[in-house]
Amino acid sequence: MHSRARLDAATGGFDPPFAIVDLDAFDHNADDLVRRAGGLPIRVATKSVRVRALLDRVLRRPGYAGLMCYSLPEALWLSDTDTAEDLLVAYPTVDHAALRALAADATARRRVTLTVDSVAHLDLVDRALGADHPEIRVCLELDVSWRPLPGLHVGARRSPVHTPHQAAILARAIARRPGFRLVGVMAYEGQIAGLGDAPPGRPALGAVVRWMRRRSGAELAARRGAAVAAVRDHADLEFVNGGGTGSLETTRTDAAVTELAAGSGLVGPTLFDGYRAFLPQPAVLFALPVVRRPTRDVATLFSGGYIASGPTGHDRAPTPYLPAGLELMAFEGAGEVQTPVVGPDAAALAVGDRVWLRHAKAGEPAERFTHYHCVRGTAVEETVPTYRGEGRCFG
Ligand SMILES: Cc1ncc(COP(=O)(O)O)c(C=O)c1O
CATH class of the missing domain: 3.20.20.10 (Alanine racemase)
Known part of the structure; x- marks a missing residue:
């Protein structure tokens, strides 16, 4: 499990949305x-x-x-x-x-x-x-x-x-x-x-x-x-x-x-959380900013509708990761431009905070982000381009 404080500290200089790889x-x-x-x-x-x-x-x-x-x-x-x-x-x-x-x-x-x-x-x-x-x-x-x-x-x-x-x-x-x-x-x-x-x-x-x-x-x-x-x-x-x-x-x-x-x-990615023989650590995460608070219990994030390929279902949506316990809302899901989240810690989120999410599949976030910030401990070691960031899109 990552610590939200560590990830926030490592990436404090970047404006979300952005993606990281935890080296x-x-x-x-x-x-x-x-x-x-x-x-x-x-x-x-x-x-x-x-x-x-x-x-x-x-x-x-x-x-x-x-x-x-x-x-x-x-x-x-x-x-x-x-x-x-x-x-x-x-x-x-x-x-x-x-x-x-x-x-x-x-x-x-x-x-x-x-x-x-x-x-x-x-x-x-x-x-x-x-x-x-x-x-x-x-x-x-x-x-x-x-x-x-x-x-x-x-x-x-x-x-x-x-x-x-x-x-x-x-x-x-x-x-x-x-x-x-x-x-x-x-x-x-x-x-x-x-x-x-x-x-x-x-x-x-x-x-x-x-x-x-x-x-x-x-x-x-x-x-x-x-x-x-x-x-x-x-x-x-x-x-x-x-x-x-x-x-x-x-x-x-x-x-x-x-x-x-x-x-x-x-x-x-989250689709690999469900195997008996092994459990990979989440290495690629993305951060979205809280852009508004429509009610006391809901924090709305910018962007987020990065739905994974495969048979469509809830397991293809991104999963809020940190703070722990947040969930997408059934009626809106992960939206094209806005993604509301609810959960115990939603009330504590302020405009400008960030929420960390995981994608359902491994490679697809790289089609959404031009760069990954490579985090080691509490620092970004380097920032590297994705295929998309190198202007490559192979389908
Ligand atoms: C031919 C082939 N080999 C292996 C894999 C396994 O890839 P991964 O380890 O990313 O699940 C895939 C995934 O679809 C594949 O198409």
């Missing part, structure tokens, strides 16, 4: 992810950070290797800036201009790997670049959703490649195709990693999630290994990536997996 919490979280990874290297999911200085910071630590990017223009920029030499774009790209830029850049071609899950992706690259294009590194994405019954799909809608046989067919197609080199497999079990198994105040849901995670994990243990073996018949793989912040303990036990992915665990 002690960030470094503690980075250590904890390495401990949980049990010796496997962690590829950092950039979407959950979106700040180059923080990517640099974590990549300097033992236990981390490479970046998992979310867009090809982003990966090209991170190559240009020498942020990393191993850049996996973990989501398919259909960006023709970015593909042409990749083909024209020999350094980027060595560093960047594209994710494909069908021949359509190879065809698109060929159309964008012409048939005799230079070799493009690719990673085959395996669908690791759980399908216990016909028509029942538990997990993200990502790759159509579900069975080892389907993986072998695509691996063979890539291996035979000039201009591509198959170097990796990626298989992210979002229904295990991204779903908290101890949601606060909802024990029955927690029990269902734990049951689902066990069943899905058991099914996946056999299938992922078989699919990777089938792919290895056609390619010398450099990596097999799996997991996320929420599943490091289980994913690392899969012998087929050579590296893990994580990003949110560095930041500690």
